[in-house]
Amino acid sequence: MGTLTGTHKGDFHGVAPTNRRIEARGVQVARFVDGQIVERWGSTDELGILTKLGASPAS
Structure with a gap:
């Protein structure tokens, strides 16, 4: 879990x-094989x- 921060500068x-x-x-989860990321969600x-x-919101 973490917090993403930024300024809305594009569409x-x-x-x-x-x-x-x-x-x-947000949250990021990674799977490592031999010290390298092979999948990320x-x-x-x-x-x-x-x-x-x-x-x-869409109606």
């Missing part, structure tokens, strides 16, 4: 740049990001 799922500072929670709260950017 994100159809939302034009807002220049807003955003924080979102991740999940980030994209709905939370879209809400913070002012996007309306």
Whole structure:
């Protein structure tokens, strides 16, 4: 688990740049073989990001 931070400077799922500072929670899991990452899975709260950017949920 961790917190992703950044500034919305480009299109994100159809939302034009807002220049807003955003924080979102996420998790990354990796599988290693011989000290190298061979698979990686991740999940980030994209709905939370879209809400913070002012996007309306689809009806």
